[in-house]
Amino acid sequence: GGDETGSAAESEEEEVSDSASDSTESEEIQELESVKIVLNWFANAGHGGIYAADDQGYFAEKNLDVTIEPGGPQVSSIQMVSSGSAEFGLAHGDQIVIARNQGIELVALAAINQRSPQAFMFHKGHGIDDFDEINGRKAFIQPGIAYWEYFKSKYDLSDVNEVAFTGDHTNFIQDVDSVNQVYLTGEPFFMEQQGVETEVKLISDSGYDPYQYVLYVTKDYLEENEETVRNFVTAFSEGWEYFKETPTGTLELIHEHNPDQSMESLNYANETFEEFIYGGDAAEHGVGYMTEERWSTLINQLDEAGVMEVEVEATDIFTTEYLPEK
Amino acid sequence: MSMPSVEVTKKQKLLTKKASVKENNVWSKFKQIYLGPIVAFFIFISIWQTVPVLLGLKHYILPKPTDVVNAVVQDWGLLWPAVQITVVESIMGFVVSAVIGIMVSVLLASSKMLERSIYPYAIILQTIPVVAVAPIVVIWFGAGFNSIVVISFLIGFFPVISNTLMGLNSVDKNMDDLFTLYNASKWQRMWKLRIPSALPYIMAGLKISCTLSIVGAIVGEYIAGIGGGKGGLGYSITVAAIQVKTPYLFACGIAAAMLGIGFYLLVSLFAKFMLRSWHESAMKVEK
Amino acid sequence: MSMPSVEVTKKQKLLTKKASVKENNVWSKFKQIYLGPIVAFFIFISIWQTVPVLLGLKHYILPKPTDVVNAVVQDWGLLWPAVQITVVESIMGFVVSAVIGIMVSVLLASSKMLERSIYPYAIILQTIPVVAVAPIVVIWFGAGFNSIVVISFLIGFFPVISNTLMGLNSVDKNMDDLFTLYNASKWQRMWKLRIPSALPYIMAGLKISCTLSIVGAIVGEYIAGIGGGKGGLGYSITVAAIQVKTPYLFACGIAAAMLGIGFYLLVSLFAKFMLRSWHESAMKVEK
Amino acid sequence: MVKTEREVVQFQQVDKVFNNEIIALSDFDLSIREGELVCFLGPSGCGKSTALRMVAGLGEATAGSVNVFGNHPKEMIKETNDIAFVFQDANLLPWRTVLDNVLLPLELRGGDKKEHKKEAIRVLEMVGLKDYLKAYPRQLSGGMKMRVSIARALAAKPKLLLMDEPFAALDEITRQTLQMELLDIWQKENMTILFVTHNVYEAVFLSTRIAVMSARPGRLTSLIDIDLPFPRQLSIRTDARFTEYVDLASEKLESGNEGRELV
């Protein structure tokens, strides 16, 4: 992050907290509204703003009692949100488009990651310049993951020995020629810690660059609870502004929840995430900002990949209306 | 002098009577055997069809049977090869479970010392999360088919061992004495006494193991990957889950379940055949 | 007249003799019971320690026991709470499996029609991949503890049902006749005849189920997430895998395995207790 | 043979074929009146147990009919619940103690538990097993198991008692004592008893009538009315008429099985 973004966020914070206190005054009699947000993964640095908003009482100021429920390898936040067992969820941009393709009407409210931290990891000295070079290698890829479908349509990957990636890296380590899907914020750090030297290439270098950690609700919920959504998104943004400046307290909180995540790794992740979260459009428009162009590109790319069966309008799928104006 | 002929006619009469009774009973027998399951099936399907509607659950949460059927029809080209692959994997896994399971139990049962020393490692193999050992399995057996069979084995062998051991240790004391008396060797006792009298337990273990082997094959595909080959149901399920194709996911699940029932019936039939001549669970007693 | 006193001394003598023999035997008994397992354990550990060295496997591929011990010591603060959580989850899962499993089997066994109609759905529940039903489970039971228990149940109940049913259908024909003769009601027959004589099978089923319930709890965390609560071993394993902390991953796996052995021993003890008075597998026969 | 008394058990032209092959009973015809004590004599495998099991509703006639108290046996069991069976093997529940085994029929019938226990202990005392109340069947000798089985049947105070070689595993003295006890109970309770034995002396000593059977196929070859006074004393065994009956029964038994080597 840079200085400018920092100061911009500060000024915004004041503004937002003012309006927050206004609304709390007017609705003081109201009870706290309970909502639940399902994360896309176990709590980590990428969820810092949400935890900060909760911890700092931004949600409470907006009359919200938010339960943060971490996800997991097989937890489908989309199904939980669409079934109503949670109101808010985090998912990747392409997941939201694919859900829409299956008739699940979700609306993205904010994108935590402006760019995708998804990457391919290689052993040091075995990296690639161009994605075509993956051909002929062993690739540990989660079956069905969207960008892989896109890659298959765009590059010649006919000769890739595709092996299901299940979260374990042992087999990657074993085979110096292999490729492993990773999150930039995690694996490379852990590899280094184990003394395995790696290099990475971002997926987004291919032009496939969906928003990641996208906050969303169902269309129905949005229509019926606009006020709640606005409150939530506002507090969410405030949380991120706070987290951007003073991450340590929140990271410690996450570490407490999740002792398996060492402070070291959380700090690393946080630093890596900074560029993705606060950079790009967010530098100018604030955390969570999204554009129609990016969504359309994504939809087109998925269409090219042959994943789409129905036509989806980008404007249908996201809204920045509830994000604080910048 | 005429007695024998009277005898014969009478017997004849009895036999023919029995036969005609049998024929008349075809319908009532049908009712008895199949009516229940059929009714249950329809009830099950109706409930399943209505629940999502009543609770307002969308097809991507809990697809209705009709959605699933649609998915099956639509994606039959994907489903059918996946089923075939899973069948092969799980049969292999089951056979390996059964053979190794029984062999190991027999070995363990042949000495208390051996049982006490080695059995804990069988429990370890069963309880240690497959995720933990999967990498080693993959390293040793290569990604894909072999590893999947190994994982299916890891998941399916324990019921066989546990039950077989229990059976081998449940030999009737008096029969055991008989073998002691006739100075039967350890292996004679095993083959001619302990294994036959453990058969009901072994069969019960196989019944459990055969369904677990399918679970194992699916988990195996999930965990050990599909190597270079085509994916089975486990692969399809993963993909369907990620793409939120819930009806197809259910179709895969139900395919797995039907495989399970099929396996179970086959193994039950085998068990009936093995125990038919003497064990209460399988023989028809004429009263 | 002096006979009785002679008798008494003699008996006394016999009993004291027996006691002294017992004392002398403490060591030999120890040898008999514990020597095997201890030796096996050392062999196991030695092999495990040498294999990675011989094959040149790095600690993040196959950690040596010493690596694992280090990991345990270092991360004890993480491991211990995780173990506790998994213990609670799997005990709950096991208890639910056992209770529901036995109850359902009893119900099914009470009528052939019921068995034929409903049993297939038990097989379906067992074989249908948990991944497929996980979303529904999570929606109905909430992410975390409840869902994990449900998944542990889904994985652990079938061995109980399958074995219990086999046992309930293995009643000795003659004893069954006895109950028919005394006009026992269906439930009297169930309680006083079928369940007692199925006990050995039920116990064998519980032994399988108790280890599976741990697997279930771990898989459950993996599949249903940890909700708002702290993570158990399943969570630790996932995280350890991602963080390439293989020794810690193994530590978690071994913790799970040790839980498994512990559970198994407890259930075995319980089985011995239940069957002690009459069944060959558990009673001490004096010859 | 035509008496006005109620008929308790009626075999009417009963055939029993096992597996469409083994003819266990053929044209078996017999009526047993209330209060009778009929002994069945016949070679091993001639169908005695089969006949008794049919009376107890534990087997169906292949042809013909069996009636008990004027009912089909299965109906009778459901309605009256007044039948007990001492099986040829002791048939005890291994997980129940001796006392609990004897309590079983009483438990199944329901009622006051204390009373039941008293009654059970009483009959166990009668068969000489009062010191073994808490023992499990596996801890008993063969004869002791049979006695538990006898106690179990007697504890139920049945109207119809079926006994399949109950005393075969007992020594002469125990046997005599139990014979006397049985006759005593039989007279007091006005039971009907069907009693299988291989011991001709026992048959003559106990019964009002002896049914002699032949093997292959099992047929009723003769019925012998035993016209000896009740209550019977042990001394009767030296009576000439007793010996006559014994000889008669033995002869009938032998002649019914003439020409066969074995079975």
Next chain:
Amino acid sequence: MVKTEREVVQFQQVDKVFNNEIIALSDFDLSIREGELVCFLGPSGCGKSTALRMVAGLGEATAGSVNVFGNHPKEMIKETNDIAFVFQDANLLPWRTVLDNVLLPLELRGGDKKEHKKEAIRVLEMVGLKDYLKAYPRQLSGGMKMRVSIARALAAKPKLLLMDEPFAALDEITRQTLQMELLDIWQKENMTILFVTHNVYEAVFLSTRIAVMSARPGRLTSLIDIDLPFPRQLSIRTDARFTEYVDLASEKLESGNEGRELV
């Protein structure tokens, strides 16, 4: 009683206590020489089966020692393999047919299968079951099961044969036939036989010596040498000496159990 012949079975001051509580045998002292046929008489539960089981190495003496062919029974079994046991209950393997059950001891011993089969069929014919070769135990009557068990023991052609009430479930005629067969085999093969029975006539008819036992605790109360000529004919039963022996044995049996009600 001091003869030069080899002693086959020797009980030396044997005590047997079950569960530290039930004294089954006490001070049991008995030597049985080669070629003897000793019958054991005694009340139910006196320890006859226990004694036989010890000879077969199926039970350990609590005190004292049991020797068979000069060895500990367990050693003897391992070395000579020349013993057979007709258990009190038939003890057949339910998953084997009648023929296969009889073949079992031969199979275990090894050797020519065809020969074995011939031999098995021969003994089964002898006990009258040649038509049931392929039947399963559950298809047999009680007496038939016992006969299979007897056939199984005889097929093994043992030097030492232990029989625990083998004929109790058989009718008089079958019993007599088998008694004659047994005596025949015994003489031909020069077996030593220990035979438990409750039938005093049978005991006198068969044995060279009768061991009478008393109950609680099981003791040997008297030994009666039966000095009747071999081969024994059925007619011997009317012999005065026969009756004398029967009376003597009955008396000993009764006096040994004086004062007891039952057991």
